[in-house]
Every structure is written in structure tokens, then in C-alpha cells.
Amino acid sequence: MNRIQLLLDPVDRKALKELANESHTSMSDVVRELLRERIKERKREKMQRAASLMAEEYLNNPELTSLTTAYFDEDTTDEAR
Secondary structure, three states: OOOOOOOOOHHHHHHHHHHHHOOOOOOHHHHHHHHHHHHHHOOOOOHHHHHHHHHHHHHHOOHHHHHHHHHHHHHHHHHHO
């Protein structure tokens, strides 16, 4: 681990200390946990945004939807045989 220095307002430091006491852990552990949660949240947001953009591209790109239509038409034809 690397050491960093963090400056907090007195109100934030008090809140952090309370969180640490409630969790029976150190303030550093609380900060690390909160940071990890935020990083996960950001990754999830980025993935959701990427999926949304991909879906939008798919729905608005006739070249892509025609490929899917052709694939499903083919499957239907195979089942009918």
C-alpha cells in the first residue's frame, strides 16, 4: 500500500471517525472501503452507458438489424423443415 495525505474539514473528520467507531475499524479502512465502492459504482455507470450506446447504435443502424433479422429468419426456416 502507498501512503497518502488527506485533508478533511472538521465536520467530515468527525463523521469519518463516527463511521469508523460504528464499524469497529480504522478511519483508513473506512476511506478505502468507500473509495472501492465508488470505483465500482463508476465502473458500473460506464458499463451501463456503453451498453446503452451499443443498444442505441444497434437499433438505429439498419445494417446491424438486417443481419439479425436474416439470422432469425434462417432459424425459423430451419425449424420449419
